[in-house]
Amino acid sequence: MFTHLHLHTEYSLLDGACRIEQLLDLAAQRGDKAVAITDHGVMYGAVNFYKAAKKRGIKPIIGCEVYVAQRTRFDKTNELDGQSYHLVLLCENNTGYQNLIALVSHAWIEGFYNKPRVDLELLKQYHEGIIALSACLAGEIPRALSAGDYGEAQKAALRYSDIFGEDHFYLELQDHGLPDQKRINPILIRLSNETGIPLVVTNDCHYLTKEDSKMHHVLLCIQTNHTIDDKNGMEFGSEEFYYKTEEEMRSLFPDHPEAADNTNKIAKRCNVTFEFGKTKLPHFDTPNGQENFTYFREKCYAGLHLHYGENPAPEIVQRLEYELDTIQKMGYVNYYLIVHDFVRHAKEVGIPVGPGRGSGAGSLAAYCIGITGIDPLKYDLLFERFLNPERVSMPDFDIDFADDRRSEMIDYVVQKYGADHVAQIVTFGTMAARGSIRDVGRAMGIPYATVDEVAKLVPNDQKMKNITLQKALESSQKLRERYEADEQIHELIDMARKVEGMPRNASTHAAGVVITDRPIAEYVPLAKNGDSVVCQYTMTTLEELGLLKMDFLGLRNLSVIHDAVEMIHIHDPNFLVDKIPTDEPKVFQMISAGVTDGVFQFESSGMRSMIMQLHPDSLEDLIAAISLYRPGPMESIPRYIENRHHPEKVTYRHPLLKPILQVTYGCIVYQEQVMQIFRSLAGYSLGRADIVRRAMSKKKHDVMQKEREIFIHGLVSKEGTIEVSGCLRNGVPEETAQAIYSEMESFASYAFNKSHAAAYAYLAYQTAYLKCFYPKEYMAALMTSVLDNTNKLSKYIAECDRLKIRVLPPRINQSMVGFTVSGKDIRFGLLAVRNLGRGLIETIIKMRQENGTFVSFYDFCKRTYGLINRRALESLIECGAMDDLDGNRRQMASAVESVLAYLDSDHRKNLDGQIGFFDLGEEKKQEEFHLPKVSDYSASEKLSQEKEVTGMYLSGHPMSPFSDCYRQPGITRIGEIIDDLQEGNGQYHDGDMVWLLGIITRKKLKTTKKNSTIAFLTFEDLYGSIEVLVFSKILEENFSLLQEGIILKIYGKISAREDEAPKLILESLEKVSDPSQVEKLAESTKISDDPSSKHHPKPGLYLKVAGEEDPKWIQAKKDLAIFNGIVPLYVVFQNEKKFFRAPRSMAVDVNEPLLRELRRLLGEENVAFVEQ
Structure with a gap:
């Protein structure tokens, strides 16, 4: 028998293409008894590989191709340590597995430099139970031989043999048809004969079949951002890096059958077992050393009496007793106590905690002990949905914390249980249907416009979030037509299907945290992602291994509620x-x-x-x-x-x-x-x-x-x-x-x-209650939470206007960090002003509180001297924050340079010990500084400056007089488009046609390669802004109207690319100077007024009603509003003899219940659905 001992799965990210399931299906088909996994520097796939192999009756050999530092793992100088050697390590037993995860963890946490690196010291420390192979041409020994240094190769071979011990180090023979391998293989055989180190035949498997070599090349191009035709790109140089048969492998080295036999001998020696289902909860130390269950029971009953009185109903006590019994028998007492402890800590230090999340809210014990905040009995919530004796998987408390303080909670558990007992969890970004088309198209050198067009043919609505390319071809006629008619597109999609679903990158899970009884590195390999230490196994795998995984989620709304309540408490x-x-x-x-x-x-x-x-x-x-x-x-x-x-x-x-x-x-x-x-x-x-x-x-x-x-x-x-x-x-x-x-x-x-x-x-009810009874405090907190999102901020400022709450502009003597309540109004926060950091703002507020308000422009500059730079000072002037001080904005802006120079000069004199300006009395100094006598900026100039430094209009909005127009049918709010596309709600899509009403706030012209001019406009309404692309023909025809400050009603097509902010491609426009000009947008047409007609020009839902005030139409609109979707809506108003093409916001999700209700309401003959 022959066993593959050098193999890279999809977890050698964008390099390995042996998908675990397909690999093991092929191995089972061939009758292979064992296979190894040796991904580059990681063990991401080890457990998945183990389970999949065992399921098929194949022995899994757990390994890793590690990187070995040329010097030590702590040396990180580019000239000397930029490259590292490869070395294949295989686990002989569970001791070897423990040592391998230690090696891999140290490589990431201590040795990372371009790659995660071990060194000889670590290999000596953690060699037991490991069989090592000399690796590919990038191994230390092959590299020395390639350089013609036999002596160095021999020295390295003996060193590795000494580290790992007799029969635990092998020299790899590989032949992928590469000239260097052909040259050094005879020398490796000589080295084996002279040192007694045995040989082993391997193939560096990166893909399954010879035909997959092109797909692998594409993967490498995606990784390195090259194209397949780029001669400078990374390429393996042959098509032989595949999962070969025993016959193919033995034929490569017919004179050395023992080297092939050694693969089977090694495989027989490798026996690692994983333990699944046994929980490994950390112990919780109770106060005064009390027995854990006794302590837990007392805590639960204290909470029971708090919530239900001293004499709770028998059925309540019975429910709690049942839960306590189940929790104890299933071994989750410590679990509850650990969660209770960190939730308690959060509340004690003022970190907002959610009332619960997921099935844990169904536990009465959790409610009594303070983990959750909602009564499970009142709402008939079931404990068994969370935990029951028949459940195999571990229960899972997901806890929401205020998003801006989540990190403090992770710090707490690290401090309590130890940094080596707590880690976050890896997650993988995979190549989904659209993404795989884009990645492969880029690698194949296909023009972006073509790739983008094909990718957008893949359905992307809510119901098809995880659609595969196969399903896309079945469900999208246009995609199928392009696939069948265009050879290049056919190849693109076929190649994309080959890489679809593969992991593309590793990152840190947004919420998952693991806490263990022993150091985590004794259970799982670790890696580093930025400053975070993460487990290399995913959440699901960690649960299967019995480790305690919890979700620490950051929820913005908790911060909003907390901040609103703080203002209410005033x-x-x-x-x-x-x-x-x-x-x-x-x-x-x-x-x-x-x-x-x-x-x-x-x-x-x-x-x-x-x-x-x-x-x-x-x-x-x-x-x-x-x-x-x-x-x-x-x-x-x-x-x-x-x-x-x-x-x-x-x-x-x-x-x-x-x-x-x-x-x-x-x-x-x-x-x-x-x-x-x-x-x-x-x-x-x-x-x-x-x-x-x-x-x-x-x-x-x-x-x-x-x-x-x-x-x-x-x-x-x-x-x-x-x-x-x-x-x-x-x-x-x-x-x-x-x-x-x-x-x-x-x-x-x-x-x-x-x-x-x-x-x-x-x-949700809490947020609604606050908005209803404390609207100023709530809206102020809400706006503070979206300071980095101009579109949402615009939307909430518009909501304040609707609620008759004025949002006052920033003022240096009144504004705080975020938005705050000021009498009956809300005051703009300084953190929303660009070029101002939180630290500077907090210092300014402290100065104000300790030494009084700023009395003049000079006083502010003097007191903040050395803390504020020129750009920050100009931003404060331009946003109007200094308007309450002496002088107008232009005067202060004109004086910035002189006052800073004035203060710099005097400061230098003071340092030199000279009698200077600072020795004069304050009044004298103030008298000697004068603002220049210049007129103020115009109102439009002020608005422009405000917009520039805050992203908002503060002293007024040009679109405010048009606010009622946005309630009319047909006019779409920009904020709705942006929010919908960013959140993936499926209401708006690429290619949708919409009417917008707004103002041009910025214009930029660009000359194309074909020497035509196009314009990029920033177009804004009361609810957000969007970039509008204007091509040369429309630009030339409407040049005088396409200027900054012009209010327009525009019609265009949404362009929504996955890697860019949404845009609008302009098709037509109309200047608007008065709200009365903005009429309801209804389109006359020659389309038949018979909804059942088969001559409708395009797919959609067609309805016929008496008129716009028809009660049946009013009810139908309510039904339609529930089913937001992608199908266009067309309505014939018989009385007005008008055909209405509804705006994109009224597009529907057509289904049988909706059609049945519409036909019942309007009549069978007045409803028609034309399918695509």
Whole structure:
């Protein structure tokens, strides 16, 4: 037998192309008994490789091709240490595995210089249980031989042999057809004969088949940013780096069969086992050394009495006892205590903590001990959704902290458990469908415009977020046509399919943190990503290995709530946001009216439309809204709303469903409801019910079919014990049971975790409450949280205007770091001004507080001398922050240079010991400094300067008189386009046509290679700004109108490229000087007014109604608003004899429930859907 011992999987990022699953399928097909994984410098794929190999009956050999420093791992001088040697290390046993992860971890944490490097000292320290191979041409020995230095090669070989011991170091023979290998192989054989070091035949496998060599070359080009035709690019020089058969390998060295035999001997010696499923929780030290469960129990009961009184109902005590018993038996007491401890710490030091997230909010024990903040009994949340004896995977508390203080929490656990016991977690960016087309197109040298055009043909809406290229070809006719008609595009897509899904880069997971009982490097290899130490195994793998993984998430809204409450405490020190009533009618009235800008979870236009129809009046309604407004369950929204407003229409297939589904008006909305149906109707335990629910959500058809039988007929053990009673025994007819099971089956993958929805609905309610009753404080905190996002800031300033709250410009004597309440108004924060750092602002505020306000321009310059530079001073003048001081903006701007020079000169004199300006009295100094007598800037100049240094207009907005125009059909808000495309909500897409109303704030001309002129405009409305591209023809025709400061109504096509900010390509424009000129945008056309006509020119949903005020049209609009999507909407208004092409914001997601409702409302003959 022959075994491959030198192989690179996809985790040798953008170099290895042996995909683990495909590799092991091929190995199994050939009958290979063992295979090694030896990725470059990392062990990312070791566990996945191990599991996949074991599944196929193949022995996994765990290894790594490490980089060895030429000197020590601490030497990092470019001339001497820029290159390192390769060395293949294989784990002989579990001791070897422990040593290999130690080597790899040290290489990253201590030895990283271009590559993660070990050195001889580390190899000596961690050699036990490791078999080493001399590697490829980049190994120390082959490199010395290539340089003609046999003596140095011999010295290195004996050194490695001495380090690893007899029969633990081998000289690799490789032949990929490279001249250097042909030359040095005879010398390697001689070296083996002279030193007694055995030989081993390997192939440096980087891909699976010879035909994959081009794909591998493309991968290298993606890595190095070259094209395949670039002669300076990285290339392997042959097509032989593939997973060869035993016959192919033995034929390379027919005179040395023992070298091939050695591969099998090594494989037999390598036996590493991984332990899965056994938890390795760190121990929690209780105060005073109290036994952990006793301490935990006491804490839980203290919380129980706090929440439910001294004599809680027996069923509450019973629930807690059940949870405590389960937690103890499953070994998670320490888990709860660890989470409780860091949540407690966060609260003690004032770090905002969320009320819960995920299924953990269903635990009463977590609520009692203070981990979560929402009552699971009140909202019928299930503990078993989080933890039950039948669950195999570890439970998972996800904790939200204020986004600007998350790092403090990581610092806390590092300090408590030790830096070597805490690490963050790696995550991989993979080449998705569109991304793989772009990467491969770039590597193949195909023009960007062509690649971009093809990539955009891949569907990219919410329902197809994880679409593959194969699915894209099946679902997109245009993509399929290009693929079949164009040979270059055919090759591009075929190549993209080969690399699709491969990891492209490694980064740090946004939330995951691991805490271990022993040093982490004893369990998993570590790496460094920037300053963060990360586990090289992903979250899922770490859980399988039994390590404690938690999500420390940063949530901006927690910072907003905290900052708003801090401002409220200035005038209402007793206000507690956690004690607000959750049934305040005014809050629900505000939400129902759609006044939800800035309200957590309810900001999007689609969600706003839904809740305006829903008219929520309880937290339960908000929980349902959050759960329903997602792809999939959205189809249930019309039924849910209809049933909510007409309870008499609610029906249940069986009376046992009523107590479960009553809260959601007869609709299955939550995962917990699926579990309760299994329990109530068929007698399942909640643990078993959760397992079946998971199988349904993952579409495991074999499990689903088996459980259907059990759900209906029950399950009886061999001993005759009834384990599951089944529906029939509980009086549910078979036909009814079948229908209920089918409904659960179809909806289970869409059902939402109610525990998570409840926690987020509570947070959403808190933000709505603050906006309703403390709008100034809330909006100030909200705007501070988006200082780095001009579009969102514009949107919230516009919302303040709608709420009749003035946003005052910055003032040096009143402004704080962020936005603050100033009487009935909000004052602009200085941190929003460019060229000012937080440290400088805090110093200015401290000066103000300790020594009084600044009385003049000179006084400010004098007191901040040495702290503020010229650009920062000019920014303060230009934004208007100095307007309350003496002089106008132009006077101060004109004096900047002279006052700084004045102060510099005097400071030097003072340092020289001369009697200078500083020895004069303050009044005398002030008298000797005068601002120049110049007139102020014009209003338009001021606006321009304000815009330049803050991104906003502060002393007025040119578009303010047009604010009502944005409520008209057809006019799209720029902020909506930007937010939607950035957040991927699927409302706007590349190529959509929209009307905008705004002002040109910047213009830049550029001459193309073809000597034509194009313009790049910054176009802004009250809600954001966007770059507008104007091609030469339109530019020439409208040059006089395309000037800065001109207000226009423009029509154009959205250009949304994945790697760029959205743009608009201008097609037509109209100058607007008065709001009355902005009419409703409706388009006359010769299209038939018969929606059922088959002569419609383009795909879309066509409706015919009596008129714009027709109640049926008004209701239809509400239904349509729920189903935001990508299908264009066209409406014929018969009375007005007008054809209306709806704006992109009204495009819909056409589905059967929507069509059924529209046909019922408008009549079958008045609804037509033309498919693409």
